[in-house]
Amino acid sequence: AALVSAVSGTKREIQYPLKADGKARYPSEIYGENVFTLKTMAKALPKPIFASFLKQRRGRQNLDKNTADSISHAVRVWAMDRGATHYTHWFQPQTGTTAEKHDAFLSLVSNFTPGGEEVTPIDQFSGGQLLQSEPDASSFPSGGMRTTFEARGYTIWDTSSSMFVQQGPNGTSILYIPSVFISYNGDALDEKTVLLRSNDVLSRAATDLLSILEPESHISHVYTTLGTEQEFFMVDRNMYSLRPDLKITGRTLVGQLPPRHQQLEDHYFGRIPSRVMAAMSELELECLRLGIPIKTRHNEVAPGQFELAPIFEEASVAVDHNLLTMDLLHKVAHRHNLRVLYHEKPFKGINGSGKHCNWALSTDRGENLLDPTVRPETNFRFIIFLLAVLRALHEHAALLRVAISSSSNEHRLGAQEAPPGIISAFLGDQLNEVLDAIEENRPLKNFSVPQFQSIKVGGTVLDVKVSGLPHIARDLTDRNRTSPFAFTGNKFEFRAVGSKQSPSFPVTVLNCAVSAALHEITADLRAQTGSKPRPSDEDKLAVIRKYIKLTKHVRFEGDNYSEAWVKEAERRGLPNIASAPEAYPHLIAAKHVKMLTKETGVFSESELKSRYHILNERYTKDIIIEAETLSTIIGQQILPAAFEYRKSLAETAVALKTVGIEGGPEIETLEELTPLVAALQAEFRKLVKALKGCLEHEHETEDSNKHALAAYNDIVPVIASVREAADALEVVVADKYWPLPKYTELLLTI
Template sequence: MTQQDLEVSSAARNWRVDVQQTASPSQLVNELFASDVLTLEQLKTRLSRSAYKSLQATVERGERLDASIADTVALAMKTWAMEKGATHYTHWFQPLTGSTAEKHDSFLNPSGDGVAIMSFSGKELIQAEPDASSFPSGGLRATFEARGYTAWDPSSPAFIVRHANGATLCIPSVFASWTGEALDLKIPLLRSIEALGKAVTPAMKLFGASEGTRVTSTLGAEQEYFLITEEYFYRRPDLVMTGRTLFGTKPPRGQELEDHYFGAIPDRVLSFMTDAETQLYALGIPVKTRHNEVAPGQFEIAPIFENSNIAADHQQLIMQILRTTARKYGLVCLLHEKPFAGVNGSGKHCNWSMGTDAGENLLDPGDTPSENMQFLFFCSAVLKAVDDHQDLLRTCVASASNDHRLGANEAPPAILSIFLGSELTDIFERIVSGEGGSAKSSGLMGLGSQVLPEIPVHAGDRNRTSPFAFTGNKFEFRAVGSSQSISFPVTVMNAIFADAVAQLTADLQHRIDAGAGFDDAVAGVVRDTYRKYQRIVFNGDGYSEAWHQEAEQERGLLNLRTTIDAVETLTHEKNLRLFNDLAILNERELVARQEIMYDIYFKTVNIEGETTEYMAQTAILPAAVTYLGELEQAGPAGRAVQGLKAQVSDLTDELYDALHTLHAVNEELGGEEVHEKAHHMRDKVLPAMQQVRAAADHLEKVVSAKHWPMPTYRQMLFVK
């Protein structure tokens, strides 16, 4: 048995469950779920009636926070946290890095004479002052201008994060500069939720909603991820430094047998999943689904719908807990969109809808969608929003990592389109033609055996190749990347829908004022909107080359293939006007985000380029040269040795030449401005990296396995 075989065996066997995570169903419901969350129900027993009512109005109705109750809430929060074992607190926020940030402070305060007390004031709850100089600001703040503020977000409940030696109270917060501009992802999200509510409420009144009806966006985000054995992860500098494999040839077996999807979950993985879910339940995160995904080593977890600001916080916690829990089981969780070339990539499908405080889903078509004019009105607004703002939807999911996934055979293309399904499409087309009603209907399907039940059949199919698909009572935005925060994509969806529904509501009101009956006025808006924007509807195969040609050449849809193509559109006049008019982002805040997106793209590819050069130069090239030397010493040269020597020699020279080119472009950087550097990374560094990889991956197929310096795809994807 070779050393490599021994390592594979060790990786497969070297794990055990130290602490079993078990909980009965009744414990999950009655004791565990949200046990580490300071809910309104918890606060109700800890606050005075007036303080509770005031906070409840802020949380449930969006009323302005009464700062006078801060001390009372802070005392209740501290007492609850200490009962849970917390010794420290932190303002937990989402800076423009895309991840979360936290600075821990102790409740302990010395009071003199060697005595200390545990204290936490309303002032400390409402505001903290971290150093803002080391966070991305896109030019909003100079390095020497360090002051920034975190401020409590009462709309998202405080929670406890536990570690091996204690616990910390986490206070969801926003992050702003000393000048009051948003330096985070949460402030624009909260602003967009308010903008959506303001836009939809007038429409709801026209449809007969009761006074005071509050509308917010809702979201359920499906999280895909890979798991690999920890031993392999730390032997791959590319995974450690970049989150993806920069080298690796396709294994003899990948996902082509289609046997991994929904297959039996390996015991090691299922133990990890159960542990992670238990922690998520305690944090009040309603995870519902777990399963094997398409690629070997790929999995998915998904929560049910929540208000979108809560969903955004929960998504960050899901990623954090997946990463930390995997290590307990000798695994590493990879959240990169394309950690392995040639196999399924990972996304974060965002199922977006709107709901009222009375529990009504505004995108639920009901049993007779052809007669549900309120639904058709709001659905028309979605068509308008997506068509008008294709560029923004593409930009909000743009990243160097997601560029490897979008347009591949498991992900939606970079072209934005909407899948409505046959029933909805038929309804809209009949409204346009004046026929009305629907020729499509659901029914029951028999399965050919008397012991099997007849099952209800939907009137329309689903489409997994669509980037924006209607899936029953919501739209699924499938282009969102697995590693990114959902806050900006949700902000964009809220914003573009608010813009569209405001315009359609104005049109509807104008028709009513002109004397049209309400039903005729709504039908007219729906008809004219569909006529104008039906080019965005596509129910076919989004992967096909024919669709790409049709979309660009016949329909005139945008195809922003790379992050650089997309980010350039962010500050177009229409987008500046949209965000400014809705009071979501002013021009300086939007320009700053564009600058940061260029900067992150540049730095991401720069790190990948330098890592590619380092690994090829110090590990792969020496391995090839060593093997070539062994072949030279092989004695009498038969055809096999001569042929192998020639092949390895040619590929080694190819790798050497490609490395020389990569070194030159890595050194160059492309200019002084960040957008120039970003273009250089896309146009020069990525192609040079690909040439190095092509030579190295060919060498992997011919160099002796005992010389190959890193774990292969065969090992990483299949050893669990």
């Protein structure tokens, strides 16, 4: 395009903080300085108050008014010393992002004196204000859960996540109170309530099993741990502002890289462009202050694509931190005249973005239950927990598919970057062999692969039945990057999660499914043990063998992108769900509902129904917005540009003829152009018609899934064919006439 971007550099370099003596402060000193941590709290509060808070936090008692008042006072003073003028209950509605409403600490107190009313300004923040507030809930999706007469939602302080201050405008700051968002009746309206519930349920299920497996270790709590690898694109903000599709839908609806540019897919681990680097390091400084442990940053496969990953944390905190990081990066990028794209597939033909969710279980002693090298003598424990995850995956694959389904992630799932419909688990050669050997009750094969040399069984014949389990080394072999759910040494990595979505729901669903599997396994182990005080190795192996057999079909080590796998998966009876609207009904299918409600108690039926509607409505809305945006771009920008170019060619040809030159090349280009314009116009008409049809039928039925399916079947294919026609035109129309920045400009100007 003939649009020259004023690519500007960093506007404002934030300097790395120094000590009074001019030397740099260490990251470890800055870490968490804007967080009202337990340590800060302990210092700021009287001992009995702090003790009573801790009890409440561990779920042993409710927070009383006295404690709440003391904490609110302490945190207000702490925050105001850091420039805070406002506080906000920060929560996670079912929109994938966070929401906040700010209230000032300032209040007025009226005194009535004989001389008249006297107003005194004071700074105030009561325990009641800390505990709960009532945002205007009507604008957040509720899926019909809030009827209008009680359109109330409450945000309530989540004491498991620390409060923090964030920079506001003009040197002020804001106190953030991490919160849950629930309805008048106590139903979850947000992503966090259910995640917290699922953490609890999983903790109880895991400790129950551990109490049988190793009663002497008295583990009282198990945590879900989560590390999110966040991928994203960065583009120049001026370029971005010229692309209505990016601005409105988050992805380009037209455009593609010219074929000769395919070699651009070679940026992995390359140099990070300096402007992006400046933004990232500014972000990291903010993160440090907020106690978000960002660990790695690097280029991704595609040009303009990057990744940030933190050190893993307890899951609900990790989710808070992921959402906060996304938000902060967005703000920081703005200051550097960049725009972050979190969409899963902003550019056609170019690698999309995911959010790998690394997931494991940790005991209150910090032992990772999925690490085979932690106390190898407990390998029974390791294998049993591993099987619980496989069982969860096998039983509830369709549900996990629901949890990652959105209009945007479909582009990635369907684009062979993560297998479309089929959820399977990759374990690696060694673990597979261990499971196979146990199943077949045969000696473990000798691994001659160098990576496995640390296995203690090398060369010896091992009778599993007699000798117990082998030592299992951490598998360091090349991982199968095509698997949606891979075991990576000491954790599972759920790779199909979308970059844009909150990790909360996928993790919640996984937690629930694993809890249900643990219940099942625990019951079997109890039955197997009978009246003995504890299970023998034989008992454990019997249960292990049963679950190896039951979960065999969900294990897949091959190429998940291959046609052969689609057939094989069908033979194995694994669900292959092609699209989001086809996935959503599984959320309310009997089997999954039973697990999510009765078996684990994490959701109520009405919460599931409302979520189901929200997902469907979101999908339909996304597609309609895409169709509307595309039709505006085609009708008002691209077709007029093509007409103009055509006109100029025709005029040139006529002018040349008057001076005796036959306009050969112009005529040729005209002839090439004309059918392409006609084709685009024809597709454009189809789009307008499909959109109209969809909007008209919207009111015919109450079934939100029917609308979503209609959008998927009637609009999505037309969006694709319009794009194809527009892209064919882009190659022919002179650059000077093309109204939008092209891929090369978008991707190579940072």
